[in-house]
Amino acid sequence: MRIVFSSLLILLLFTSFLIGFFLPVSYKVTLSDSSHYTFNGKLPDFSTYTDVKQKKEDFFAFLLPRVKHANDNILRERRQVFELQSSLPNLTSNETKVLLKLKEKYEVDLTNHNDIIDELIIRVDIIPASLALAQAANESAWGTSRFAEEGNNLFGQWCYVEGCGIIPNQRTDSKRHEVAKFDSILDSIESYMRNLNSQYSYKKLRTLRAQARADEDIITGLNLANGLWSYSIRREAYVDEIQLMIKQNELHQYNRDTTTLR
Structure with a gap:
């Protein structure tokens, strides 16, 4: 009986090894998402890593998952915009409130409802994960x-x-800007996306x-x-650097098919 049990245990361990060995690396990394982090958890202390590959x-x-969540929220707003478009020119009171709220959020400086919606269709859209991940790594x-x-x-x-954020150590006396402080990483991601979609x-x-x-x-x-x-005073060099980070880290694999929602 003991011999049979030992044989079964060896077979189970060998099977587990084969599964782990042949799984694609990206899939094994995905599996770590739920085990390592909670969605609302704090930023891990990445300064403690000695293995650069694992750190990345x-x-x-x-x-x-936070970038995906932020983009999903944007896509819900995008659906709202198309629903509003289909209701023109007879928007209800509630629909008008929704339109004006989106107009304010995305800083659309127009008054005609048709023009506002046309501009919102351009502004209310996703930021591809590959770009968000590369910029987050670069900027932080x-x-x-x-x-x-x-x-x-x-x-x-x-x-x-x-008092809105953190005063940079190198800020001169003539400057008044601060580096914004956020309650969570998700807030930072959503603010970043809104910035690209409105400025x-x-x-x-x-x-x-x-x-x-x-x-x-x-x-x-x-x-x-x-x-x-315009994101950096380094201009073209900054663009080249972000594109290189996307290529080197194969971040294109995280782009989602977004050919829907026009």
């Missing part, structure tokens, strides 16, 4: 920057009201995305990165 994998594994030094650790700020976003500086990014929609192409970070000239 865990950084992406931690952020990916893989989650180890002071602003990431103290303020959940992964994207270097600024604010201009005294005039990123109009080119939105135009590239709208063109991809029109061509029924997948929206990619490599393409949209060309609209990030």
